[in-house]
Amino acid sequence: MxxxxxxxxxxxxxxxxxxxxxxxxxxxxxxxxxxxxxxxxxxxxxxxxxxxxxxxxxxxxxxxxxxxxxxxxxxxxxxxxxxxxxxxxxxxxxxxxxxxxxxxxxxxxxxxxxxxxxxxxxxxxxxxxxxxxxxxxxxxxxxxxxxxxxxxxxxxxxxxxxxxxxxxxxxxxxxxxxxxxxxxxxxxxxxxxxxxxxxxxxxxxxxxxxxxxxxxxxxxxxxxxxxxxxxxxxxxxxxxxxxxxxxVREGIIAINADGRITTINHTAIETLGLNPQQDYKGAPLLDVVPDSCMMEVLASGEPQYDQEIWRPDLTLISNRIPMRQGERITGVVSSFRRQDELALMSRKLSRIQQHADSLRAQSHEYSNKLHTIAGLIQIGSTDEALALIGQEAQSHQELISLLREAVPDPILAGCLLGKYNRARELSLNLVIDPESHMLEIPSHLPREHLVSIIGNLIDNALEATLHHRGAGGEVFLSMTDYGEDLIFEIEDQGPGIEPERQQAIFERGVSNKNQEGHGIGLHLVKSLLTSLGGSISLESEPGNGSCFVVYIPKQPA
Structure with missing residues (x-):
């Protein structure tokens, strides 16, 4: 008891x-x-x-x-x-x-x-x-x-x-x-x-x-x-x-000065495909992640930002920052996230921005047109007002007809229509080759990737043309899906790119513009094409514009 x-x-x-x-x-x-x-x-x-x-x-x-x-x-x-x-x-x-x-x-x-x-x-x-x-x-x-x-x-x-x-x-x-x-x-x-x-x-x-x-x-x-x-x-x-x-939804790994893991969260274990039942604290980093560059940061003390990590089944975006105690480096912290998550967020933001730009351009353009038509009516020039209305309707109708026949995909067609209106707002002309043919876009090809690639190239071409040629400049777009690749050719009337800078232009932060925040678009284009197994070529002559040619294979990479 x-x-x-x-x-x-x-x-x-x-x-x-x-x-x-x-x-x-x-x-x-x-x-x-x-x-x-x-x-x-x-x-x-x-x-x-x-x-x-x-x-x-x-x-x-x-x-x-x-x-x-x-x-x-x-x-x-x-x-x-x-x-x-x-x-x-x-x-x-x-x-x-x-x-x-x-x-x-x-x-x-x-x-x-x-x-x-x-x-x-x-x-x-x-x-x-x-x-x-x-x-x-x-x-x-x-x-x-x-x-x-x-x-x-x-x-x-x-x-x-x-x-x-x-x-x-x-x-x-x-x-x-x-x-x-x-x-x-x-x-x-x-x-x-x-x-x-x-x-x-x-x-x-x-x-x-x-x-x-x-x-x-x-x-x-x-x-x-x-x-x-x-x-x-x-x-x-x-x-x-x-x-x-x-x-946090980002994977985080920290190591000490001896290269041993001191912190690793569940997201990092899951993202890297490690055994969730094993305790990795105290284990040498190179035994767990043999291809990690954290040891380079530990040796050099130089941080690395937005570095792409290519793995067999996924692509990661990583940041690596050294930890210091006084002048001594005591370890390195690395945070990383799947690129497709970042790309999805970037695509959503890009689409929202494109829709906003398109609506703003149309609003601005039609506001100017309405003011012009109202002015013509007030001065009694009704014939000219009717001609302007007909011309405007005919121009848009021709573009819509071209896009309907050549680009039946609504997402790509909507992007091109928005860029056309954006060009009109900037007093530029986006000329789409009437011989363009883009009917066989593979179903597996992410439309958000395609829109980001073409949209960034057209935006860069419009800015380059506006700053070099001014109002009235033209940007040419040609598309074809004949053969095994989807081919897009964008040509501008910008200042061109020097031969020695043509390879570096696709690196992050490199741009012909001096304003802060540029140098990301072409880097994103290059990254997206790499993930799709595609490529991009550049033909440019200083003073005579640039021509970007994009190749996207129809078959999965």
């Missing part, structure tokens, strides 16, 4: 005391905790060492005094005059001799007795002739009967002493004829130990003070290393960091 533990039970009291101590320590600051803990450690260690030292000192002093008493007693027991005096029971001779020997050996007493244990010499003459065990607390049997020397610590007639008792043998060494007892006071030992105890207390106090100073210094240094936070705050930040790493 189970028995309940009542209140007041020792187990309950122990648990309550433990909880009380824990709550008390939690309310203290780190510095106070360190002073308290280090002080208690110093107190316990110093006290333990002190007790051991006092015990060892007492034992050593007892042994030394015992050995000294034994040596003196053995020397006296072998003196011929003492042996003769004991045989003759000559107290008159032995009494003054014992006093002289005690004085010269600094002994508390030298007592000599016969074979019956009767005192023959004693510091107090009134005790001569009396048995030694009456007030010495010893019966002397070990020395008188067994003939053995021994030490004893006892309280006798002269107080607590360390005494050595040695038998006195006859000259022929065939019989015990008496006993010699030499004693040394233990009060001196107690005085020495008391003095050491006082010294020990001073050492303990100094140790506590030193521990407090060390605790203050260490606490300040430690808190500076953890940015002045308390341990509970550090623990909370660690938990928050862990939750944050697991909540």
């Amino acid at each position: 189970f028995t309940s533990i009542q209140k007041g039970h020792p187990l309950v009291s122990a648990n309550n005391n433990k909880q009380t101590v824990t709550m008390f320590l939690k309310h203290l600051k780190l510095k106070s905790r360190m002073i308290l803990v280090l002080g208690m450690m110093a107190l316990v260690q110093t006290g333990f060492i002190g007790l051991f030292a006092v015990h060892y000192l007492q034992t050593s002093l007892d042994e030394q005094i015992g050995e000294r008493a034994m040596d003196v007693a053995r020397t006296i027991s072998t003196m011929p005059t003492v042996i003769t005096g004991v045989q003759n029971r000559d107290s008159t001779f032995l009494q003054p001799l014992s006093l002289i020997l005690a004085e010269r050996t600094h002994a508390r007493f030298v007592v000599i007795g016969d074979s019956n244990g009767i005192r023959l010499a004693h510091p107090f003459t009134e005790r001569l002739g009396r048995p030694m065990f009456d007030d010495d607390g010893d019966d002397n049997a070990t020395a008188l009967v067994n003939g053995q020397s021994y030490l004893s610590r006892a309280e006798g007639s002269m107080g607590w002493t360390m005494r050595a008792k040695v038998p006195v043998f006859s000259r022929q060494l065939d019989a015990v004829i008496g006993v010699v007892s030499v004693g040394y006071e233990l009060e001196k030992i107690d005085a020495v130990i008391a003095r050491y105890r006082y010294t020990l207390l001073i050492v303990i106090a100094c140790s506590l003070a030193l521990s407090a100073l060390i605790a203050v210094w260490f606490a300040n240094h430690f808190k500076q290393a953890i940015f002045g936070l308390e341990p509970e705050e550090v623990a909370r930040l660690v938990e928050e960091q862990k939750a944050t790493l697991e909540s």
Whole structure:
């Protein structure tokens, strides 16, 4: 049967005391905790060492005094005059001799007795002739009967002493004829130990003070290393960091200066196709991700932004940033995300922007047309107003008819119509080759990719033409789907591109325009074509415009 533990039970009291101590320590600051803990450690260690030292000192002093008493007693027991005096029971001779020997050996007493244990010499003459065990607390049997020397610590007639008792043998060494007892006071030992105890207390106090100073210094240094936070705050930040790493949709990997993984979140494990059951913390990075460039960043200390990582089944966009502590590189953090997620977001934004541009262009253009028509009607030029309306309707109708026949895909046709209106808004002409033919766009080809590629190239061509040729400039677009590729040719009337810069123009951040934020469109075009297995060529002559030709295979790459 189970028995309940009542209140007041020792187990309950122990648990309550433990909880009380824990709550008390939690309310203290780190510095106070360190002073308290280090002080208690110093107190316990110093006290333990002190007790051991006092015990060892007492034992050593007892042994030394015992050995000294034994040596003196053995020397006296072998003196011929003492042996003769004991045989003759000559107290008159032995009494003054014992006093002289005690004085010269600094002994508390030298007592000599016969074979019956009767005192023959004693510091107090009134005790001569009396048995030694009456007030010495010893019966002397070990020395008188067994003939053995021994030490004893006892309280006798002269107080607590360390005494050595040695038998006195006859000259022929065939019989015990008496006993010699030499004693040394233990009060001196107690005085020495008391003095050491006082010294020990001073050492303990100094140790506590030193521990407090060390605790203050260490606490300040430690808190500076953890940015002045308390341990509970550090623990909370660690938990928050862990939750944050697991909540973000980007993969994150961090390594230390030795190239070992210190942090890796679930998204990184899932994106890289690693085993989710395995713990990768502490593992060498190159054993987990052999083709990682984080070791290059660790060696060079140069960050890498928006780097493309080509893997067999996916493409990643990665950023790698070194971690520094002062001038020393302590590790590298890498965040990465699937390119298709970024591309999807970019496509959605591009489509929204294209629709907005198209609507703005149409609104602006038709507003101007309406104002012109209204002005013509007000001045009575109704024939010219009707001609302008017919011309505008005919122009749009021709474009719509061309797109309907040549480009039945609504997404691509809508993009081209929006770019046509954008060109009209800029006072430019987007001329689409009437011989264009784009009927066989494969179903697997992402329309968002195609729109991004063509839209960026047309936008670049319109800007280049506007800045170089001005109003009235033209951009030519030709399309064909004959053969195994979809081919788009965009030609502008811009300033052209120098031969030495034609390869670099597709790199991120490289542009002919000096405004901030350019140099992304052609890089995106190149990346999208690479993912589709396509290619792009450039023919340009400075001052005579540029011609971009895009090839997109119909079959999947």
